[in-house]
Structures are given as structure tokens and as C-alpha cells.
Amino acid sequence: MKLSINMAMTLDGKVVRPDGRWYGLTSKEDKLQMDVYRSQSDAIILGKNSVINDNPVVKIRAFPNALNPRPVILIRNGTLPTDKHVFEESDHIPLVICTKNNLKEIKADLENRAEIFALDSTDLDPKKVTGILKRKGYKNVLLEGGPKLNYSFLDGDLVDRIYLTLVPFVIGKNGLAGIADGTSAMAGFDEREWVLKNSVSKGNEIFLTYDRR
Numbered sequence: 001m002k003l004s005i006n007m008a009m010t011l012d013g014k015v016v017r018p019d020g021r022w023y024g025l026t027s028k029e030d031k032l033q034m035d036v037y038r039s040q041s042d043a044i045i046l047g048k049n050s051v052i053n054d055n056p057v058v059k060i061r062a063f064p065n066a067l068n069p070r071p072v073i074l075i076r077n078g079t080l081p082t083d084k085h086v087f088e089e090s091d092h093i094p095l096v097i098c099t100k101n102n103l104k105e106i107k108a109d110l111e112n113r114a115e116i117f118a119l120d121s122t123d124l125d126p127k128k129v130t131g132i133l134k135r136k137g138y139k140n141v142l143l144e145g146g147p148k149l150n151y152s153f154l155d156g157d158l159v160d161r162i163y164l165t166l167v168p169f170v171i172g173k174n175g176l177a178g179i180a181d182g183t184s185a186m187a188g189f190d191e192r193e194w195v196l197k198n199s200v201s202k203g204n205e206i207f208l209t210y211d212r213r
């Protein structure tokens, strides 16, 4: 299974606005490019905070006949409101992966809206998540953040590709996350060099593809 991160980032390396959300900073070209990546994927992993804060639409809009990837949402603690696009507009019933901590709560809220898979632990180990997705037969999986989730998969060396769109804004405020947001530096990060596979500029944005060496 191939796992690819897909994120947009400002010129000063931020992936969230000062209000903690991400909206209005990408162009039509970026939205089109996102749909290209999504149309090549069979599942799409979303972080809990991204679903709550951004309420992303994961349906492919640019290509009417494309198969939509299945949403996979990771929730370690608590639950999710059901009035989110991901529960209302997907072609597939979302897969929610949770822990033994919040299984009861998740079942009570989401039983009829999602397939629920609980890990027998209190943490949500990204290796176990990729194992589940592999067993389900997914071949190309997109990880669309946010930065905390990206960090946990990158830290586990589970990411094969990073799609990065550089958007022409500078936010400037300190403390805003970049594409990976963890509590410590990743071990051996300076030996884990990524290889630039493609670089395309369209309008005011640059679309980069980096692969794990």
C-alpha cells in the first residue's frame, strides 16, 4: 500500500491560519489538483481536528465519473458530530478507527453513519491503521492531515510520498503548524532525505511531489 500526504502550505511554512483553520488560501488550480490526487486514491485519511474545524468536502467535484476515495477518520478520544460533509456527502460509508477508550461513545453517536473499527489499545498506532487499510485491500491512500496526524505517520516512517502545494501568502504569526506537528524532532530526520520527483508551477502556486528515498 502506498501512503501519500497531500497538503497546502504558505510561503512561510504554515498550514493553518491564525484561527486554527484552513480556508480561502488555495486557488481553483489547487482544488483541481487535489481532485486529481483523490481520483488516484481508494481511501483518504482525515484527522479528527481537521474534520471538526474545516468540515472538508472529500467528494471529487472536477471529474463527475471518478470513483471517490473512502473516508477514514481516526479518533483516539471522544467522538465526532455527525453534521459533517464527510458523513453526508461521501459515496462510501466512512470508516472510523477508534480505541477501546471511546468505542462506546463512538458507537452511540456513529453506529448508523460509519463502519467502526476499534483497536484494543488506548492509543491509535499509525502502523496498526496502515495494517487495517492494507487488509481491506486499499492500494493508494491519501493522508490529508492535519499536521498532528501527518506527524504520527511520518514519525512511524509510513509515508511514501508528499504532495505539497506552495500558496502565495505569508502569515507570519509564530506557533502555527507546518505540515508535521509533533512534540519532538523525528529521530534521524537529517538522514531521511526526500527526493523531488516533480515540480509544476501553475499561476501563482507550485505543486511539488517528493518521494521517500
Ligand SMILES: NC(=O)c1ccc[n+]([C@@H]2O[C@H](COP(=O)([O-])OP(=O)(O)OC[C@H]3O[C@@H](n4cnc5c(N)ncnc54)[C@H](OP(=O)(O)O)[C@@H]3O)[C@@H](O)[C@H]2O)c1
Residues within 6 Å of the ligand: 006, 007, 008, 009, 014, 015, 016, 017, 020, 021, 022, 023, 046, 047, 048, 049, 050, 051, 053, 054, 074, 075, 076, 077, 078, 124, 125, 126, 144, 145, 146, 147, 148, 149, 150, 152, 177, 181
Ligand atoms: N493546509 C492544509 O492543506 C491542511 C490540510 C488539513 C488540515 N489542515 C489544518 O490542520 C488543522 C488541524 O490540525 P491538527 O494537527 O490540530 O489536527 P488533525 O491532525 O486533523 O487531528 C489530530 C487529532 O486526531 C486524533 N488522532 C487520532 N489518532 C491520532 C494519531 N495516531 N496521531 C495524532 N493524532 C491522532 C487526535 O485527537 P484525539 O486524541 O482527541 O482523538 C488528534 O488531536 C485543521 O484545523 C486545518 O485547518 C490544513
